Amino acid sequence: MSLKQRRMEMREAMERARKAEPPSFVANRLLDTLITHMGLKNDAQLSRRLGVPPPVISQMRHRKLLVGATMLLRMHEESGMAIADLKELLADAPENQELAIA
Numbered sequence: 001m002s003l004k005q006r007r008m009e010m011r012e013a014m015e016r017a018r019k020a021e022p023p024s025f026v027a028n029r030l031l032d033t034l035i036t037h038m039g040l041k042n043d044a045q046l047s048r049r050l051g052v053p054p055p056v057i058s059q060m061r062h063r064k065l066l067v068g069a070t071m072l073l074r075m076h077e078e079s080g081m082a083i084a085d086l087k088e089l090l091a092d093a094p095e096n097q098e099l100a101i102a
Contacts, residue, residue: 027060027067030075030089038079050074 031046040046043057050057051074059065067090076083 027063027090030067030086031057031061033089034075034079034081037081049078 031043034040035042035046038046038049040049043061044054047054047057050071052071056065060067060071072083072086075081075086079086
């Protein structure tokens with residue numbers, strides 16, 4: 001199996017896993033939307049654009065780190081998306097309810 005085929009299979013597996021996640025993984029929805037909107041390919045590129053180490057993005061995906069106000073501002077500045085739209089993508093996450101209302 002070639003490297004290209006393995007990468008394709010890995011992307012497909014990741015996509016299937018993301019689709020199977022419960023809706024409570026809203027940070028994933030936010031991060032995936034940003035990646036698509038900004039024309040990026042992966043979390044590493046997103047972390048570089050946001051000026052944070054890659055583990056920060058990983059921790060947000062695994063719900064070990066909440067998306068805070070500073071991160072929302074960075075996302076807004078880099079993506080051009082409205083802060084209200086970014087907060088809406090987080091609105092369903094129980095751990096981010098206070099952020100979504102603020």
